[in-house]
Amino acid sequence: MAKRGMQEAPVHGRRVLVRVDFNVPQEPNGQVADDRRIVEALPTLNHLRAAGARTILMSHLGRPEGHKDPRFSLRPVARRLSALLGQPVPVAGDTVGIEALELSARLQNGQFLLLENLRFHPGEEANDPAFAAQLARLGEVFIEDAFGTVHRAHASTVGVPRRLPSFAGLLVEREVHELSRLVTSPSRPYAVVVGGAKVKDKLPLLTSFLGRADRLLIGGALANPFLAVSGAPLGASPVEPGLEGAVTDFLRAAESARTEVLLPTDVVVDHPGHSEAEVYPLGQIPSDAVALDIGPETRSRFIAALAGTNTVFWNGPLGRAEDPRFAEGTRSVLGSLAGVPGFHVAAGGDSARLAHDLGVTGGFQFVSTGGGAALEFVQGLELPGLAVLPDA
Ligand code: ADP
Ligand code: 3PG
Ligand code: MG
Numbered sequence: 001m002a003k004r005g006m007q008e009a010p011v012h013g014r015r016v017l018v019r020v021d022f023n024v025p026q027e028p029n030g031q032v033a034d035d036r037r038i039v040e041a042l043p044t045l046n047h048l049r050a051a052g053a054r055t056i057l058m059s060h061l062g063r064p065e066g067h068k069d070p071r072f073s074l075r076p077v078a079r080r081l082s083a084l085l086g087q088p089v090p091v092a093g094d095t096v097g098i099e100a101l102e103l104s105a106r107l108q109n110g111q112f113l114l115l116e117n118l119r120f121h122p123g124e125e126a127n128d129p130a131f132a133a134q135l136a137r138l139g140e141v142f143i144e145d146a147f148g149t150v151h152r153a154h155a156s157t158v159g160v161p162r163r164l165p166s167f168a169g170l171l172v173e174r175e176v177h178e179l180s181r182l183v184t185s186p187s188r189p190y191a192v193v194v195g196g197a198k199v200k201d202k203l204p205l206l207t208s209f210l211g212r213a214d215r216l217l218i219g220g221a222l223a224n225p226f227l228a229v230s231g232a233p234l235g236a237s238p239v240e241p242g243l244e245g246a247v248t249d250f251l252r253a254a255e256s257a258r259t260e261v262l263l264p265t266d267v268v269v270d271h272p273g274h275s276e277a278e279v280y281p282l283g284q285i286p287s288d289a290v291a292l293d294i295g296p297e298t299r300s301r302f303i304a305a306l307a308g309t310n311t312v313f314w315n316g317p318l319g320r321a322e323d324p325r326f327a328e329g330t331r332s333v334l335g336s337l338a339g340v341p342g343f344h345v346a347a348g349g350d351s352a353r354l355a356h357d358l359g360v361t362g363g364f365q366f367v368s369t370g371g372g373a374a375l376e377f378v379q380g381l382e383l384p385g386l387a388v389l390p391d392a
Contacts, residue, residue, distance in 0.1 A: 003392055006047065011053035015056060017160065018055055018169065021037055022037060022059035022061060022074060024037050026061075035084070038081055039084065041171055042084060044143065045057075045085065049110045054111060056104050057115065059118065061119075064119050069120070078091045085112065089114050090103060091114050094116060096135060096138070101138065104138045118156050124155045132160055135159070139164060143166070144168055144385060144386075145169025147369055148369050148371060148372075148373050148374075150383045151373040166388070166390065178365075189310060190212070190310070190311040191213065191216075191306055191309045191313075192206075192213045192313045193219070193318075194216065194217070194314075195218070195330070196221070196348070197222065199221070199240045200243070208380065212259075215259070215261075216260070218262065219264060219294045224237055224239045224240070224291070226247055228244075229248055233287070236288050262301060266282060267294060267298075268293035268325075269286070269291050270292050270326075271286060272288055277293070293321075293325075298329070302318075306336060310343065313344075317354055336363070338360075339363075345364060346367045348375065
């Protein structure tokens with residue numbers, strides 16, 4: 001599964017085109033709200049600087065859908081990167097074309113250039129060959145370090161590596177190494193904790209763990225359709241419609257695979273007219289109340305289920321954890337991992353940020369920079385941005 005690494009790349013005095021994932025959360029004014037993805041790219045960038053490369057960075061930010069939209073400019077990212085590197089990082093105002101060519105040709109050893117948002121061009125997401133060729137012309141060597149985007153078959157992630165000698169960056173190598181431990185003979189017992197909101201998106205993820213994991217702990221709004229098929233009234237909690245069949249099939253498959261499925265037995269609700277959050281056992285939720293967190297009994301059951309494990313994978317909050325009234329389930333269950341020996345991994349766009357905000361990253365040996373990419377990787381799916389790179 002290992003890919004040819006950048007240590008083998010001839011970079012001294014060369015123009016090295018690096019795909020990074022600088023798709024970071026933004027403040028309303030466009031400033032960088034969370035720079036973890038930039039910080040995690042630094043080992044690769046420092047390596048290139050020390051090796052005397054002329055580095056041309058490319059990334060997307062948000063989903064501008066093929067139009068130049070100043071709200072998604074990478075200039076604030078360049079300023080943050082420049083502060084982290086302690087040297088200027090100029091931005092080529094157009095991703096490809098004369099200016100980008102000239103700026104990249106003028107780079108000296110150890111210098112950096114950041115191209116403006118790849119998704120300002122429709123050719124990026126369409127993987128247009130002409131756009132990929134224009135990008136490839138900017139460099140002599142390609143390094144893939146955008147782990148968070150390797151599940152996309154775009155011009156910068158598959159078009160360019162087909163045209164240049166290509167290598168995996170240090171972040172990609174590290175992500176692949178750590179996440180592989182969840183796929184290839186994980187140390188058992190192996191527990192998977194999944195929450196969040198998008199049930200349809202997460203059913204394939206849950207299904208992929210049947211037989212591979214020993215326990216699945218399901219919380220958050222994701223638990224609602226599972227609780228609904230057991231006939232429990234969920235008050236005014238939203239239940240994604242049309243999933244009864246899929247959920248019933250899943251529970252049956254879990255039984256034959258001998259993968260234990262743990263669901264909430266009590267919940268914390270938002271109850272109109274009551275200012276405090278209230279706890280109800282399943283079956284007694286008032287008709288106008290909405291379940292927004294797992295309850296204290298469920299917390300204890302989940303914490304006990306994680307206590308004897310050797311491997312834990314977590315994606316998705318167990319409640320609406322951005323609201324302190326509904327964060328305790330996520331905070332206490334994930335916080336308990338700090339006292340459990342073993343290998344613990346967190347992944348997911350919202351999850352990684354929440355883990356930091358809730359102060360529970362200490363319980364994890366690895367927090368992925370990937371959202372969708374990490375979830376596809378742990379399912380064992382082939383990721384186009386990795387498949388295209390030569391093996392080690
Ligand atoms: P990730 O991006 O990490 O994969 P998701 O996008 O699936 O995670 O889910 C994150 C969102 O799910 C959070 O914004 C959280 O508020 C929401 N959520 C989780 N549980 C509930 C719930 N019971 N009711 C409403 N929203 C919930
Ligand atoms: C992510 O944040 O998951 C990656 O940067 C990919 O972004 P996308 O979902 O807009 O393709
Ligand atoms: Mg999300």
